[in-house]
Amino acid sequence: MIRPLTLAILLALAAPSVAAKQTPVPDNKAALADPARPAADRERDAARKPAELLAFAGIKPGQKVGDFVMGGGYLTRILAGAVGPAGKVYAFQPAEFIAFKKQYGDDQAAIDAAYANVDAVAGPFAAPAFPEPLDAIITVQNFHDLYLKPFPAGTGAKASAALFAALKPGGTLIVVDHSAAAGSGTTLSDSLHRIDKAAVVAALTDAGFRLDASSDLYKQTADPLTANVFDPAIRGKTDQFTLRFRKPE
Secondary structure (H helix, E strand, O other): OOOHHHHHHHHHHHOOHHHHHOOOOOOOHHHHOOOOOOHHHHHHHHHHOHHHHHHHHOOOOOOEEEEEOOOOOHHHHHHHHHHOOOOEEEEEEEHHHHHHOHHHHHHHHHHHHHOOOEEEEEEOOOOOOOOOOEEEEEEEOOHHHHHOOOOOOOHHHHHHHHHHHHEEEEEEEEEEEEEOOOOOOOOOOOOOOOEOHHHHHHHHHHOOOEEEEEEOOOOOOOOOOOOOOOOOOOOOOOOEEEEEEEOOO
């Protein structure tokens, strides 16, 4: 027997994908051609499909956007070009990540200095302190990290609530992450660095979000979902889900 909540999640996951396919791809050539982007970033574009991701996210010039866990800044640089001089990108790096590896802080500081429309944001992983209401937040391959064992129980729920609070009414949250087997929940976050799509939907729905659309942008049907994403045999070829959530108006 399918419980009502489970059925609602399954229907939500299935229905929006048609709408996602109707989203036109805007011209983000200028953002991708930014001469400040490292060559290594450009080499990743074929796999990362940034223009399509920005189209799915609905990123527009003048918007205020958060990059939740900016990592080395691949997406931050592109967002800076996409929102333009009238927009703002808030590049969040968890304090816990910076404490673990100094390079995270160095990368954040470098991008903050290089782009006039990028501001660095730090703070606890579960409590990103974005300074103003945002039009959109994007997080790529990071949501599963909220469920790693070094972080206290409840970190995922607290971060989901913080992301909801950070958005304007009607604002969007884009989540891209490595797929785990259906029914595995968050249990493979440590061992495989994967997460069940349904677990993400459940966590963010509990926080108040509505699932708005899904995309097969990073679908890899050959991925058996059983290997650690850093395994050389699968790295760069993992199946990933792409979800767009909306904060109700």
